Amino acid sequence: MRTAAFWCVLGLMGSATSPTRASDDTVRARELFRAGELAFREGDYPTAALAFEAANTAAVSGGSSYNAGVAWQRAKALARAADAFARAIDTGGLDDTRHADALARLAALKRSLGVLSVSAPAELTFSVAHVRSGHAPRRVHLSAGRHRVEIVWADGHRSARDVELVAGRETALRLAEHEHRQVDPEMPSASQPAERERAARSHSSAPLGWTLIATGALSMGAGFLLLSRGISAREEFDDSGRRDAGAHDRAVAYRTWSTLTLFGGAALAASGGVVLVLDP
Numbered sequence: 001m002r003t004a005a006f007w008c009v010l011g012l013m014g015s016a017t018s019p020t021r022a023s024d025d026t027v028r029a030r031e032l033f034r035a036g037e038l039a040f041r042e043g044d045y046p047t048a049a050l051a052f053e054a055a056n057t058a059a060v061s062g063g064s065s066y067n068a069g070v071a072w073q074r075a076k077a078l079a080r081a082a083d084a085f086a087r088a089i090d091t092g093g094l095d096d097t098r099h100a101d102a103l104a105r106l107a108a109l110k111r112s113l114g115v116l117s118v119s120a121p122a123e124l125t126f127s128v129a130h131v132r133s134g135h136a137p138r139r140v141h142l143s144a145g146r147h148r149v150e151i152v153w154a155d156g157h158r159s160a161r162d163v164e165l166v167a168g169r170e171t172a173l174r175l176a177e178h179e180h181r182q183v184d185p186e187m188p189s190a191s192q193p194a195e196r197e198r199a200a201r202s203h204s205s206a207p208l209g210w211t212l213i214a215t216g217a218l219s220m221g222a223g224f225l226l227l228s229r230g231i232s233a234r235e236e237f238d239d240s241g242r243r244d245a246g247a248h249d250r251a252v253a254y255r256t257w258s259t260l261t262l263f264g265g266a267a268l269a270a271s272g273g274v275v276l277v278l279d280p
Contacts, residue, residue, distance in 0.1 A: 029059035036067060045075035053084070062093035066102055073105065080130050082109040082141035109141070114165025116140045116147070120175035123154035136175070149173060205278070222261050 036051030049071035056064035069084030085106040088094060094102060118126055120136035127133060128149045129142050144167040151159050165171050229250075236244065 025058045029055045045071045062088045062091040079141045113141045114144050115170040117172045121177050125152045219261050219264050
């Protein structure tokens with residue numbers, strides 16, 4: 001039964017969108033309303049809610065929106081339920097009992113939901129959570145927390161805004177016509193990454209780091225060469241029976257200079273490594 005009701009509702013919703021006379025719209029609204037009642041009795045609350053909302057689209061009725069709110073609440077879609085109850089209250093046409101019940105349900109739901117109030121040029125459409133291609137001005141009930149609002153401007157430009165909603169509070173999102181001509185920080189242009197890369201390179205310390213490492217490597221190479229010559233001079237001094245003063249002085253000098261160049265080269269290479277690590 002639920003599957004049959006589901007396909008029945010979809011078929012009726014599709015037919016309701018075609019251009020018809022007012023009387024035909026009323027007939028379709030009644031058919032959709034009955035389909036919603038059938039799905040509700042079967043416990044298929046999402047299908048029932050969609051059928052009641054389609055009935056309201058075919059012929060605006062506070063009763064259809066009220067029933068959609070009850071069905072969405074049974075389906076645990078609390079934000080959509082709050083939107084439906086608010087729409088039912090604004091549309092009117094409810095008897096005193098259902099009007100009071102809609103007010104009470106909406107007040108209870110609002111304690112755990114935030115409200116996003118969108119004001120923008122009429123040509124703009126926005127999408128957020130369960131709302132698709134909505135038009136401003138409009139108030140949308142949403143769960144507390146961060147939500148992304150996707151915007152399509154009149155000229156086709158797309159952008160996005162992140163909003164933070166607090167339970168029990170209303171958050172305003174005001175969009176001016178000129179805003180879409182500015183670069184959207186959430187959606188950078190294709191040239192921005194290349195520009196940032198060029199800017200980073202112009203301020204990079206990498207060339208200095210590699211220069212220090214290369215200089216340090218050359219210095220350490222020279223140090224090893226001096227050390228080798230110092231060892232040869234020491235062997236020459238030992239072979240002379242430790243009498244060749246010139247060989248002794250050369251051995252001391254080579255040892256001193258090899259020590260300086262080795263440690264100096266190591267320090268330069270280490271400094272270059274630190275510069276590379278810290279380079280932004």
